[in-house]
Amino acid sequence: MQKPKRLIYLLSFFPGLGHFYLGLMNRGLQLMGIFFALFYFTTIGFNNLFVFMPIIVFYAYFDALENYRYWLQYDELKDHDVFETALFKEKKVFIGWGLIILGGYFFLDNFVMRALAQYFYLPHNFLEKLLMSFLFIFIGYRLLRSKKEEVTNE
Known part of the structure; x- marks a missing residue:
């Protein structure tokens, strides 16, 4: 069953959510955890860490799209850790x-x-x-x- 391309594009804007949709639970959870940890630290006063939030967002977005393209080509995905x-x-x-x-x-x-x-x-x-x-x-x-x-x- 092919997953809708538009939905992947929309869900991938939120770090980890596109990975969850693709079935990459470990990778999605790690990206979401990193994003929310950065969000937490910036809200309690470590404002300098805000610089890393767009990096995580864009990395997660393009990584989910790359995994989607890989899944379309080979019809399989492997759930690897982020680090x-x-x-x-x-x-x-x-x-x-x-x-x-x-x-x-x-x-x-x-x-x-x-x-x-x-x-x-x-x-x-x-x-x-x-x-x-x-x-x-x-x-x-x-x-x-x-x-x-x-x-x-x-």
């Missing part, structure tokens, strides 16, 4: 440090800066840009160092 679990096992130290840095940044941004603002004049944008600059430098350093280690191991 491979091997990625988390191989890069767990990097992901852990990234989460610690992100949590520290949000802690400084939402609690420490507001507490210090009562006693001192601190330009909010200055510290935010400073922290993001150091974060980018750190991530770049880690990526370059890991690439150098891969080259020396070969």
